[in-house]
Amino acid sequence: MHAVQTALDLGEPGEPGEPGKSLHERDFGEERLARAALTRLAEPGDTAVGKWLLERPAAELLQLIRTRAGHPALHLDQDRLAGLNARLAGCDPAADLARVEAVGGRFVTPAEPEWPSQLNDLGEAMPVGLWVRGTGSLRLLALRSVAVVGARACTAYGAHVAGELAAQLAERGWVVVSGAAYGIDSAAHRGALAVGGMTVGVLACGVDVAYPRGNTELIRRISGQGQLVSELPPGEHPNRFRFVLRNRVIAALTRGTVVVEAALRSGALSTARRAHALNRHTMGVCGPVTSELSAGVHALLRSGAATLVTDAAEVVELIGAIGEDLAPLRSSEVRPRDVLRPMAAQVLEAIPSGRDGAPVEYLARRSGFPADEVLKQLYELCSLGFVQREGSHWRVIR
Amino acid sequence: MHAVQTALDLGEPGEPGEPGKSLHERDFGEERLARAALTRLAEPGDTAVGKWLLERPAAELLQLIRTRAGHPALHLDQDRLAGLNARLAGCDPAADLARVEAVGGRFVTPAEPEWPSQLNDLGEAMPVGLWVRGTGSLRLLALRSVAVVGARACTAYGAHVAGELAAQLAERGWVVVSGAAYGIDSAAHRGALAVGGMTVGVLACGVDVAYPRGNTELIRRISGQGQLVSELPPGEHPNRFRFVLRNRVIAALTRGTVVVEAALRSGALSTARRAHALNRHTMGVCGPVTSELSAGVHALLRSGAATLVTDAAEVVELIGAIGEDLAPLRSSEVRPRDVLRPMAAQVLEAIPSGRDGAPVEYLARRSGFPADEVLKQLYELCSLGFVQREGSHWRVIR
Numbered sequence: 001m002h003a004v005q006t007a008l009d010l011g012e013p014g015e016p017g018e019p020g021k022s023l024h025e026r027d028f029g030e031e032r033l034a035r036a037a038l039t040r041l042a043e044p045g046d047t048a049v050g051k052w053l054l055e056r057p058a059a060e061l062l063q064l065i066r067t068r069a070g071h072p073a074l075h076l077d078q079d080r081l082a083g084l085n086a087r088l089a090g091c092d093p094a095a096d097l098a099r100v101e102a103v104g105g106r107f108v109t110p111a112e113p114e115w116p117s118q119l120n121d122l123g124e125a126m127p128v129g130l131w132v133r134g135t136g137s138l139r140l141l142a143l144r145s146v147a148v149v150g151a152r153a154c155t156a157y158g159a160h161v162a163g164e165l166a167a168q169l170a171e172r173g174w175v176v177v178s179g180a181a182y183g184i185d186s187a188a189h190r191g192a193l194a195v196g197g198m199t200v201g202v203l204a205c206g207v208d209v210a211y212p213r214g215n216t217e218l219i220r221r222i223s224g225q226g227q228l229v230s231e232l233p234p235g236e237h238p239n240r241f242r243f244v245l246r247n248r249v250i251a252a253l254t255r256g257t258v259v260v261e262a263a264l265r266s267g268a269l270s271t272a273r274r275a276h277a278l279n280r281h282t283m284g285v286c287g288p289v290t291s292e293l294s295a296g297v298h299a300l301l302r303s304g305a306a307t308l309v310t311d312a313a314e315v316v317e318l319i320g321a322i323g324e325d326l327a328p329l330r331s332s333e334v335r336p337r338d339v340l341r342p343m344a345a346q347v348l349e350a351i352p353s354g355r356d357g358a359p360v361e362y363l364a365r366r367s368g369f370p371a372d373e374v375l376k377q378l379y380e381l382c383s384l385g386f387v388q389r390e391g392s393h394w395r396v397i398r
Numbered sequence: 399m400h401a402v403q404t405a406l407d408l409g410e411p412g413e414p415g416e417p418g419k420s421l422h423e424r425d426f427g428e429e430r431l432a433r434a435a436l437t438r439l440a441e442p443g444d445t446a447v448g449k450w451l452l453e454r455p456a457a458e459l460l461q462l463i464r465t466r467a468g469h470p471a472l473h474l475d476q477d478r479l480a481g482l483n484a485r486l487a488g489c490d491p492a493a494d495l496a497r498v499e500a501v502g503g504r505f506v507t508p509a510e511p512e513w514p515s516q517l518n519d520l521g522e523a524m525p526v527g528l529w530v531r532g533t534g535s536l537r538l539l540a541l542r543s544v545a546v547v548g549a550r551a552c553t554a555y556g557a558h559v560a561g562e563l564a565a566q567l568a569e570r571g572w573v574v575v576s577g578a579a580y581g582i583d584s585a586a587h588r589g590a591l592a593v594g595g596m597t598v599g600v601l602a603c604g605v606d607v608a609y610p611r612g613n614t615e616l617i618r619r620i621s622g623q624g625q626l627v628s629e630l631p632p633g634e635h636p637n638r639f640r641f642v643l644r645n646r647v648i649a650a651l652t653r654g655t656v657v658v659e660a661a662l663r664s665g666a667l668s669t670a671r672r673a674h675a676l677n678r679h680t681m682g683v684c685g686p687v688t689s690e691l692s693a694g695v696h697a698l699l700r701s702g703a704a705t706l707v708t709d710a711a712e713v714v715e716l717i718g719a720i721g722e723d724l725a726p727l728r729s730s731e732v733r734p735r736d737v738l739r740p741m742a743a744q745v746l747e748a749i750p751s752g753r754d755g756a757p758v759e760y761l762a763r764r765s766g767f768p769a770d771e772v773l774k775q776l777y778e779l780c781s782l783g784f785v786q787r788e789g790s791h792w793r794v795i796r
Binding site for chain 1: 688693699700706707708
C-alpha cells in the first residue's frame, strides 16, 4: 500500500511535460493516484463512492478505507468498508499506471483536460477514472461519437446492418463506440475499422485484457487504430455486473446510441434505456417482425424511448443537430490553429488546400507520421471543426 | 334516361319489406335512384358533387345535369356540366340496381340505416353511395373493422406477415378490409378467409367486375364469405385515378389502417396518410431496413404519422381502445335482443350458453342457416356487443 502514499507524478501523456511541479500539481498527482487505487477497490458505479467523490478528495476516502473509519459524508457501513479494505492487499496504483503505460495507455481522471465531461451527467454513478489505451484525446473523440450496440448472438441481417451503419458513420467523420463483444458490437467496430474510421471499445475488463478471447485480434486492432476505454484497472476480468455497468459509460460517453438487434431481454436495451434517461439520442434499427432478435428493438421503438432509424444519414440527422448540449465546437467557435498541439497542427498543415482534400495515406506520407496517428489527429481536428471527412478524403473547412 | 324519372322502390335488402309506401318513402326512393345515377355520371370523390349533396337533393342535381343549367350552389362550370351530361346516355340506374341485385348486391345511400356513418368524415369527398355485394350490414361490419394494405409486388416476408396479421385479427373478431389487389391485399383477405373470418374488399371497379383477373377466385370468395364494396356502379373498370380515390374509402371506413409493406411511392401510403388525416389509427409493420419494400413504411413511421406494430395484439390494443369516437357499441349500450333481425336472433339463440361457445359449423347446423350467413350474423352480433370470438369459437357475452 506504500504506493498510495507516494506522490507519483505521471504527467499527462499527450500533453507537453513541464519541469518543476508546484504543490498544487503534486496534490493533483496524489489525487490521481488515489483515484487509480479506487478503481481497483470499488466496483464500477458504486454510488456511495461516487457521491463522496463529487464533493471530497479521493485521497481522503482512501485513508478512510485504510483505517476503516466512518465519516458523516460516507454512506458505507462497516461491512462494506471492510470489503473495500480487504482489496487493499492487491492494490498498487503506481504499478497499475506503469502497467497501462507499458501497453501505450494512461489513466484519466475528471480533473484532467482529456476527461469527457459528458460523463459527469452520470452524477453519483460517474466513473472514478478511465483507463485508456491508444493515443489521441478521448474527450475530443467522444464529442463526435455514436454508440452502435446490439445482440451478441445476432443474425446475418443484424451484422450486415451494423457493419454498414458503422462504416457510413465513420465515413461521415463520426467515432463509432461499442463494447467489443461478439455479434453487433464486433460488426460495428469492424465496419468502422474497414473504412479507416475511428472506433472506441468500452470494455468491462482491463484495457490489457482481451475479452472475449475470440475477439483478441479485433481488440488489438481497436487499440491501434482507435481506443480502448475501461473503468477497470489493468488485469481485471469482466462479470455480468460489470457488463451492465459498462453500458452506462457507453450511453453517457456518446451523442447517441443506436441499437441494431436486441432480443426482448438483451443487455443492449439497458444501454439504450440509459441513453434515453441521459437525454442522449436513442435510436433503433428495426428488422423483420418475425425475428426474435429484433423484438427488443421494436419494443423500445414502440415505448417511444427511441427513434426508428434505417441508415447512417438518419442517425447523423439526429445526433448532428445544431443547438444540442453536447454539440461539438462549430465553425464560429473554431479555435485558432496556434492552440493545436504540434502533431495536430502538422497533420492539418499536410492537407491540400483544394476542395478535394486527401486520404489518410497521403497525409501520413506528407506529414511523416504513421497512418493510425494521422487518423486520430484528423478525428480530433474534425471534433474541433477544422476538417471534415468525405468518404476516404479529409478536407479543411474554410 | 327515363329510368331516372321512375320512382322505382327497391326496398332494402335484409330489412323486412313494408307494403303501402308513403309519399316520403317514394321521395326517398327517387333520391336513392338519383344517387345511383350520380355514381355513373360523376367520378368518385368529385367534391363539387359532394358539396352539393351535403345540403341539397341528388334528384335536383340530376335535373341540373340533364338541362345543363347552372345554380349558385353548384360549383361546376359549363364544360364540366357538359361532361356529366354526356354520360347520361349510358346511365340507367334502375337497370344498375337490378344488375347488382342479380349478383346478390344492393345500393346503399347515406340516408339508409346500413350506411357506415364514419364515411361522413370525408365531408365533400364522401361517396355518393356504395354498391355492396354480399349479405350482412356493412355498417355493423365496419364498426369493428381494420384495413390491412400494402404493396402489390410484396415480398414473401410481407405476404407472410399480412396473412398472419389478418388471420389473428379475424380470430379476435375484427373485420379485415383491403383492396383485393395482388400482394399484401390478397394475403390479408386470404388470411382472414382461411380462419373463417370476415373480410371486406373495397374495389375500384364495379362489384360485378373481377379485377385483377388473377384474383377472380379470391374476389368470388370474398363476396361469398364477406363483402365487396364500391363507389362505382356495376360494369365499371378501374383506372389509376379510381385506385387512389378508392383508398380514401378504405381509410374512412375502418377504425385503423395497417400498412404491411410499401415502397417509398406506394399507393398504400396514400391510404395511410388519409387514415391519419381522418384521425384513424394509422399503423405500420416494419421490415428489414435493407428492403426497398419496407422503405415506405419506415418513412411513414419516422414521420410520426403511424405507430409501429408487430402483431395483431398490438393492432387491437390501439384500435380496440375505449373512449374513441368510432368505438363500437359497448356492453353498457348493448341493445336488447328483441331489436335484432330474425336471422341474427336465431343465430344468437343457437350459441350454447357455456363459456366455451361453439364454432360456426355447429351454429350453422343448429340454426339451419348456411355457414357464410351465420358468420356474417356473428360479426354483426360482435359489433353490437352480443358475442365475442375466441379463435374458432364464438360465445355469448354476459
